[in-house]
Amino acid sequence: MLVTRGPRPAILAACASFLLVISACGTTDKPEEAATPQVRxxxxxxxxxxxxxxELKDRADLVDGMKGTTPLTPLTDDFKQRLxxxxPKLxxxxxAAESYDAVMISxxxxxxxxxxxxxxxxKQIVGVTTNGQRCTDAASCLPLARDAQDIEYRGQSLTRAGFTDIGEPATASYATLHFDNQKINDAKTEFVGAGDESGVSTKAAPKPKKQRGGRNDSSxxxxxxxxxxxxxxxxxxxxNPPLAAGVALALKEINAAGGVLGDPVVWIDGDDGTNPxxxxxxVASHVKDKVHVIIGAAASGISSAVLPDVVAAGKILFSPSNTDSxxxxxxxxxxxxxxxxxxxLQGRALxxxxxxxxxxxxxxxARKDSYGEGLQETVRxxxxxxxxxxxxxxxFTYDPPADAKAPPVDFGNLAGDIKGYRPEAVLVIGFGESAGLIKALADAGVPIRH
Known part of the structure; x- marks a missing residue:
C-alpha cells in the first residue's frame, strides 16, 4: 500500500536550473533563515x-484541509437511515457498524x-462469524440459531471475512477522510481493504443447541x-453518539425478531468516562447487576485497564472500537x-x-497511552x-487529561518543539483534547496548510 514519489534527481536538477536563472538575474540577497514550511x-x-x-470552537476552520484514516466500511443509506x-441528531x-455487530454477534x-x-x-462468538449458513441481520440469523443451524454472520462492519482464532476481524476496511468547510467531505472519502482472509479461524465451535418451546431447556x-x-x-x-446508536439499533432489531432464548435482551447503560x-x-456495577456481556470500552487503554476485572468476574468484554495491536x-x-x-492494519493505511x-x-x-503510542509506533x-x-x-507524546474535570493540556511547549523541527506533515493521534494541539500550533506560528 506504500507508494513511491517522483524521481528526486530530476526534481533536484530542475531546482538547480531555477537557482541558476535567479543568480543570472542578479539576485544575490540571502535570507538569514528559510521560511517555515507549510504543514499539512x-x-x-x-x-x-x-x-x-x-472542539476548536470559534477556530474550527483550522481543521480545513486535515485528512486521515479510520476503520470504516462503506455504509448503506438504509443502515444510516435506521441509525x-x-x-435523529446523528x-x-x-x-456505529462495529457496535451494531458486537451486539448482534453476542x-x-x-x-x-x-x-x-x-x-x-x-465459546460460540468466533464460530458465529465462520463456516455456516450466511445471514446478515437479526430477522434472518436468529431463526437459524434457534433451529441449531450453524451460521456465518455478515453484518455492517464484518463484510469480507470472519474472526481470527483470538476473536478479532481477519480483514478490515479503512477510509481516507478529508475536512472541508469544517466537516468531513463525503465526496472525497476513499476506501481501501486490508488484512488477509487466510487468517480466519477454522476451529469448530461447540454444537449449537436447539431451542424448544419458549426457552431453551439448558438455559x-x-x-x-x-x-x-x-x-x-x-x-x-x-x-459516543454513533457507538450508542449502533447498540440501540441492534437491540431494537434483535428484540423485534423475538429476542434471545425467548426473552428480550436487556441493556444496562454505563459510562467508561475515557478514564480507568x-x-x-x-464494570463493578455491571458485575453486581449480573451483566453477561460488556460492550466496550471505547478506548484501548480503558479496555486494558478493566480487562483484568472483567476476566476475574468471568464476564465477556466485547469492544467495538479498540484498535491497540x-x-x-x-x-x-x-x-x-x-x-x-x-x-x-491501520498504521499501513495511514x-x-x-x-x-x-x-x-x-x-x-500521540497521546501517551496504549492507543496513541501503539499506533504511533506502527506508523513509524x-x-x-x-x-x-x-x-x-x-x-512526540503528551499526557492526556486525567479526567473530564482536569484542566486542558498545555500544548505551548510541544507546539514550539514541533515548529522548531520544521516538518511538512504533522500526524495528530489523539481524541477530543488534540484540538488544543492544533490551536497551539497555529498560535506558535506554524503555517497550517488548508
Whole structure:
C-alpha cells in the first residue's frame, strides 16, 4: 500500500536550473533563515469526526484541509437511515457498524449456546462469524440459531471475512477522510481493504443447541443482559453518539425478531468516562447487576485497564472500537473480543496517506497511552520501511487529561518543539483534547496548510 514519489534527481536538477536563472538575474540577497514550511495536518479515528471541529470552537476552520484514516466500511443509506431512526441528531457514523455487530454477534452466540453463561457464549462468538449458513441481520440469523443451524454472520462492519482464532476481524476496511468547510467531505472519502482472509479461524465451535418451546431447556432462565461501557463523558465523548446508536439499533432489531432464548435482551447503560477509574466503577456495577456481556470500552487503554476485572468476574468484554495491536496478546482467558481491526492494519493505511503528499520531514505526535503510542509506533515502522529514518521522522507524546474535570493540556511547549523541527506533515493521534494541539500550533506560528 506504500507508494513511491517522483524521481528526486530530476526534481533536484530542475531546482538547480531555477537557482541558476535567479543568480543570472542578479539576485544575490540571502535570507538569514528559510521560511517555515507549510504543514499539512493528519488525524486518525480519534479525531477524524464531524464533531471534532466543534472542539476548536470559534477556530474550527483550522481543521480545513486535515485528512486521515479510520476503520470504516462503506455504509448503506438504509443502515444510516435506521441509525437515525434511533438518534435523529446523528452526524457521524464512526464505529456505529462495529457496535451494531458486537451486539448482534453476542446475541447470536448466546442463542447458539442455549445459555446466558458468559463462558458458554464466549465459546460460540468466533464460530458465529465462520463456516455456516450466511445471514446478515437479526430477522434472518436468529431463526437459524434457534433451529441449531450453524451460521456465518455478515453484518455492517464484518463484510469480507470472519474472526481470527483470538476473536478479532481477519480483514478490515479503512477510509481516507478529508475536512472541508469544517466537516468531513463525503465526496472525497476513499476506501481501501486490508488484512488477509487466510487468517480466519477454522476451529469448530461447540454444537449449537436447539431451542424448544419458549426457552431453551439448558438455559438458566435469565435473560441475556448486556452492559454498556461507552464514552458518555471524557476525551472520547465526541465518538459516543454513533457507538450508542449502533447498540440501540441492534437491540431494537434483535428484540423485534423475538429476542434471545425467548426473552428480550436487556441493556444496562454505563459510562467508561475515557478514564480507568470511571470504567472500573462501571464494570463493578455491571458485575453486581449480573451483566453477561460488556460492550466496550471505547478506548484501548480503558479496555486494558478493566480487562483484568472483567476476566476475574468471568464476564465477556466485547469492544467495538479498540484498535491497540497489543490487545491481541492480552491475557483474557478467551473472554475479550472486538469488531474493530488492530492498528497493525491501520498504521499501513495511514502511512500511505501521508506519503502520497510527499513530505520530507514528518512529526507524529500521540497521546501517551496504549492507543496513541501503539499506533504511533506502527506508523513509524511503516515510514521506516518506506525509507524515512530517524532524521526525517520525529516522535512526540503528551499526557492526556486525567479526567473530564482536569484542566486542558498545555500544548505551548510541544507546539514550539514541533515548529522548531520544521516538518511538512504533522500526524495528530489523539481524541477530543488534540484540538488544543492544533490551536497551539497555529498560535506558535506554524503555517497550517488548508
Amino acid at each position: 495536518l493528519y488525524g486518525t479515528d480519534g479525531n477524524m469526526l464531524n464533531s471534532f471541529a466543534a 437515525r431512526s434511533v438518534d 452526524t457521524d457514523y464512526l464505529y 446475541a447470536l452466540a448466546a442463542q447458539l449456546a442455549g445459555s446466558t453463561d458468559p463462558a458458554d457464549i464466549a 438458566d432462565g435469565s435473560p441475556l443482559i448486556l452492559g454498556g461501557l461507552l464514552p458518555k463523558t471524557g476525551d472520547l465523548a465526541l465518538a 477509574a470511571v470504567a472500573k466503577a462501571t 497489543g490487545l491481541s496478546q492480552a491475557d483474557d482467558k478467551g473472554l475479550y473480543f472486538r469488531t474493530a481491526p488492530p492498528d497493525s 502511512a500511505d496517506v501521508i506519503l502520497r503528499d510527499g513530505p520530507h520531514k514528518i512529526v507524529v505526535v 515502522a511503516e515510514l521506516e520501511r518506506a525509507g524515512f529514518g530517524n532524521d526525517r521522522v520525529k516522535l
